Amino acid sequence: MFAFRLTTLNSLSFRNPFCSDSVFRLLRLFNMEIDKAIRECDDRRLQTKYNNATYVVQRALALYSIEEVAFSFNGGKDSTVLLHILRAGYFLHKKGQNSVNGDLKDFPIRTIYFESPCAFPEINSFTYDTAAIYGLQIDTISLDFKSGLEALLKEKPIRAIFLGVRIGDPTAVGQEQFSPSSPGWPPFMRLNPILDWSYRDVWAFLLTCKVNYCSLYDQGYTSIGSIYDTVPNSLLCISNSSNKFKPAYLLADGRLERAGRAKRPSTSTGGQIPAESNGLTSQDSYKNSMLTASIIAVGDEILFGNLEDLLGPYLCRKLHSIGWSVLQHSAVHNNIDSVAEEVERQKSKSDMVFIYGGVGPLHSDVTIAGIAKAFGVRLAPDEEFEEYLRHIIGDQCTGDRNELSSKWEERMAQLPEGITELWHHDKLSVPLIKCENVIILSATNVPEMEKQWDCWIELAKSSDLLALLEPYVSKHVTTNLSDVCTNFHIS
Numbered sequence: 001m002f003a004f005r006l007t008t009l010n011s012l013s014f015r016n017p018f019c020s021d022s023v024f025r026l027l028r029l030f031n032m033e034i035d036k037a038i039r040e041c042d043d044r045r046l047q048t049k050y051n052n053a054t055y056v057v058q059r060a061l062a063l064y065s066i067e068e069v070a071f072s073f074n075g076g077k078d079s080t081v082l083l084h085i086l087r088a089g090y091f092l093h094k095k096g097q098n099s100v101n102g103d104l105k106d107f108p109i110r111t112i113y114f115e116s117p118c119a120f121p122e123i124n125s126f127t128y129d130t131a132a133i134y135g136l137q138i139d140t141i142s143l144d145f146k147s148g149l150e151a152l153l154k155e156k157p158i159r160a161i162f163l164g165v166r167i168g169d170p171t172a173v174g175q176e177q178f179s180p181s182s183p184g185w186p187p188f189m190r191l192n193p194i195l196d197w198s199y200r201d202v203w204a205f206l207l208t209c210k211v212n213y214c215s216l217y218d219q220g221y222t223s224i225g226s227i228y229d230t231v232p233n234s235l236l237c238i239s240n241s242s243n244k245f246k247p248a249y250l251l252a253d254g255r256l257e258r259a260g261r262a263k264r265p266s267t268s269t270g271g272q273i274p275a276e277s278n279g280l281t282s283q284d285s286y287k288n289s290m291l292t293a294s295i296i297a298v299g300d301e302i303l304f305g306n307l308e309d310l311l312g313p314y315l316c317r318k319l320h321s322i323g324w325s326v327l328q329h330s331a332v333h334n335n336i337d338s339v340a341e342e343v344e345r346q347k348s349k350s351d352m353v354f355i356y357g358g359v360g361p362l363h364s365d366v367t368i369a370g371i372a373k374a375f376g377v378r379l380a381p382d383e384e385f386e387e388y389l390r391h392i393i394g395d396q397c398t399g400d401r402n403e404l405s406s407k408w409e410e411r412m413a414q415l416p417e418g419i420t421e422l423w424h425h426d427k428l429s430v431p432l433i434k435c436e437n438v439i440i441l442s443a444t445n446v447p448e449m450e451k452q453w454d455c456w457i458e459l460a461k462s463s464d465l466l467a468l469l470e471p472y473v474s475k476h477v478t479t480n481l482s483d484v485c486t487n488f489h490i491s
Contacts, residue, residue: 034088037209046204050085053193056177057089058096060160060191068159069191070110070152073138075123075130076224077248078164078194080213081205083130085193086162110158111136114148118226126214133212150186160189166197167380173418174378198384199254207249220245222257233260253424253431254384291324294346297331298339298358298367311356311441311449318453324352334358339370347374347437356441356449371435372416380417385431389413425455432456 038050060069071086073079086109113127131138141148152158165172172195179190194202199222206213216224220232235256236246251257295315301307312329319326327350332338339358346353358367372379416435423432432452433440439456443449 034084034209034211035091038088038205041208043204043208046201046208049194049197049201050088050205053085053197054089054092056191056193057086057162058093060162060178061090061093064160064189066108067110067157069162070112070139070156070158070160071162072164073111073113073127073130073136074164075113075119075127075214076164077202077206077213077217078166078197080130080211081197081202082162082164082194083134084205084209084211087134089193109162110139110156112139112141112148112152112161114145115140115142116226118228120216120224120227120230122214122216123224126212130212146185149188153186153188158188160191162191162193164194165190165192166194166202167382167417170418196381198382199251199257200384203249217248220248220260222248222251222260225261229261231260233257235259253422256421291352292327292350293319293324293352293354294327294350295329296339296342296346296353296355297329298334298355298370299331300334302331302357303333310446311443314446314449315354315453322457334366336366336370336373339367340373343371343374343438351437353438354441355438356443359440359442367440368415368433371438371440375416375419375436377417377419379414381413382415382420382422384422385415385433386413389430423456423459425459427451428455432459 035054038047041047071083073083090109111131115124127138130136139152141152143151149161165175172192175190175192175195177192177195179192181188181190197205214224220236221230222233222236224230232245233248233251233256235253236248236251238244238246248257295312297309297312299307299309302309309331312331316326316329328346330342330346332342339355343353343355355367355371358365358370369379415433419435421434423434425431428451430442432455441449441452443452
């Protein structure tokens with residue numbers, strides 16, 4: 001028999017210092033405070049995300065009985081959002097059945113918590129305090145996720161599990177809002193109500209609804225794993241201080257939320273470990289090595305000889321100037337398969353691949369789709385990138401904004417799922433796009449490429465991702481001798 005620990009409200013003491021008695025009573029008083037807070041806010045995007053997420057919850061509760069669903073809670077920000085989405089969704093579900101009682105003191109959906117000795121104490125405390133506040137009945141499991149699920153599903157009639165998975169998470173690739181478990185795992189339906197939520201959406205929800213979250217997020221942690229692989233995000237480090245960090249909701253680029261996921265250095269003091277490098281490669285490690293790059297131009301006009309490619313030679317010169325070796329400069333047709341095949345070849349050969357051309361709203365602009373295919377991932381909507389596109393459309397559109405907006409957003413806001421980072425710079429109206437070791441450049445002429453190159457250099461330096469090596473030194477020898485007479489080697 002599978003033994004698990006059932007934790008209920010009666011067996012817990014309220015320890016959370018952030019919730020006073022008055023707040024505690026307020027949170028317990030109504031089960032509709034989340035729904036009310038969202039509907040009264042002026043954030044339309046958050047309202048849309050909330051409506052879609054609660055609709056997924058209601059669909060799931062219509063398909064499965066309460067006994068057949070469970071909620072995997074881990075104390076992180078995403079599962080905290082999902083907890084309140086579930087509470088609101090359950091309220092709306094019961095309201096639709098005309099059976100709501102107006103005061104939900106206990107949360108009826110089974111909650112499972114995988115307790116680990118590697119978890120932060122703050123995560124454990126927050127988890128059990130949250131259970132106390134909302135009347136969660138927690139099945140605490142002290143096994144790994146797969147083994148724990150196998151045992152739990154044998155013991156309980158669970159057919160579906162709510163998960164706080166979001167696009168960009170390592171486990172999110174290929175998932176939908178309703179996704180059967182992967183081969184080799186126990187059979188159950190994965191329910192992902194917040195799959196399409198961005199980092200910005202998560203914090204907009206938590207702050208708008210004024211719900212409590214783990215205190216680690218106020219100490220600079222933006223994505224929390226175990227005590228061995230998580231440090232505060234160095235991007236939130238307060239100037240002139242190595243141990244003080246701004247709260248997680250102030251992180252400007254949500255794509256960098258996992259920058260704090262790094263192996264923590266060993267320490268004998270047991271004290272707080274500052275985020276120094278976040279696991280990013282230091283310049284010293286490259287001091288005596290040669291970094292390589294490949295350059296890919298996408299465009300039929302280049303292959304047909306209708307357009308001279310000036311951008312490739314420019315990138316070659318710039319890469320040589322920082323000591324990088326360019327292994328290959330190629331041009332491919334405007335079709336997804338050609339782009340995918342070339343990217344797949346070059347990304348494994350080179351430290352970095354730079355690709356330009358074929359980036360835009362036209363049907364012939366297939367570069368991003370080709371990159372997604374090369375990495376074996378799908379294209380998925382990116383909320384942060386969509387904001388930039390809307391800003392551009394608003395500034396430049398003189399006609400029917402809605403018609404133009406739909407054309408741009410339908411194609412341009414789709415980015416490779418789970419592998420994309422947006423690199424923001426004040427001089428760029430649209431951030432640079434980085435997919436693993438592939439940099440997508442949208443420049444169409446040399447001045448634009450100069451600006452994007454300079455911004456990329458600056459961003460790479462600030463992130464400590466770029467090793468600036470000694471530039472090549474070129475020397476030219478002129479002679480009047482024939483080719484036969486000049487058969488010698490210059491080193």
